[in-house]
Amino acid sequence: MSVLLVHSSSRIAGSFSREYAERLANGLAGEGGAVVTRDLLATSVPHLSSAMVFAIFTPDEALTEADRAELALSDELIAELLAADTIVIGVPTYNFTIPSSLKAWIDHVARRGKTFRYKDNAPVGLAAGRTAYLVRTTGGIEIDGPMDFATSYLKAILGFIGITDMHVLAIGKLAFGDEAVAASRAAAEAVISEMVVAGHPHMS
Numbered sequence: 001m002s003v004l005l006v007h008s009s010s011r012i013a014g015s016f017s018r019e020y021a022e023r024l025a026n027g028l029a030g031e032g033g034a035v036v037t038r039d040l041l042a043t044s045v046p047h048l049s050s051a052m053v054f055a056i057f058t059p060d061e062a063l064t065e066a067d068r069a070e071l072a073l074s075d076e077l078i079a080e081l082l083a084a085d086t087i088v089i090g091v092p093t094y095n096f097t098i099p100s101s102l103k104a105w106i107d108h109v110a111r112r113g114k115t116f117r118y119k120d121n122a123p124v125g126l127a128a129g130r131t132a133y134l135v136r137t138t139g140g141i142e143i144d145g146p147m148d149f150a151t152s153y154l155k156a157i158l159g160f161i162g163i164t165d166m167h168v169l170a171i172g173k174l175a176f177g178d179e180a181v182a183a184s185r186a187a188a189e190a191v192i193s194e195m196v197v198a199g200h201p202h203m204s
């Protein structure tokens with residue numbers, strides 16, 4: 001199994017999403033698998049520039065060298081995504097939604113003709129056949145509750161590019177003190193083990 005592990009927390013030491021996303025990615029990859037890490041804090045993905053948007057909307061055959069240079073990072077991120085059969089994303093909640101670093105990554109990988117296209121006026125996801133795992137952490141909001149705009153958004157955008165097989169490892173209440181954190185960790189331990197076993201049907 002080939003796993004792409006995406007980190008989007010701006011914390012390094014003590015980051016829950018990094019800790020559990022890494023463990024899940026390694027568990028899913030197993031002995032013979034490979035994990036490729038894309039750390040959006042270590043190497044930030046820029047906001048879309050005007051030149052890049054122009055290049056995105058230019059047909060391949062009309063692209064200049066300068067346009068291709070604008071698309072180079074997007075091409076690299078898309079190739080990294082499509083090379084994986086499993087994607088694990090660590091997703092803390094920032095102001096009710098995903099970190100902006102992760103949104104910038106999405107703006108680079110959701111590209112017409114590369115990860116989606118339109119057929120008969122309907123979108124077709126070109127990244128189908130992959131499985132995504134979201135390691136969702138929150139300080140206080142309820143994961144999948146009315147104030148959680150991150151989980152539903154990620155389900156929508158990953159589904160749009162064809163990744164509809166999606167699992168959520170929910171680790172909440174991290175701002176509610178030691179007891180709450182311990183309970184959230186205990187719950188996560190059970191789910192992560194189940195996810196790893198379910199991700200390897202031959203082990204169950």
Ligand SMILES: Cc1cc2nc3c(=O)[nH]c(=O)nc-3n(C[C@H](O)[C@H](O)[C@H](O)COP(=O)(O)O)c2cc1C
Nearest residue numbers: 009015016017092093094095096137138139140141
């Ligand atoms: C800038 C910022 C904004 C945050 N906004 C929210 C929020 O809207 N709702 C919430 O429940 N937690 C919020 N938190 C808490 C984080 O979601 C929580 O600490 C994080 O999920 C833990 O993941 P991490 O340890 O990997 O960073 C915020 C934290 C930061 C740094």
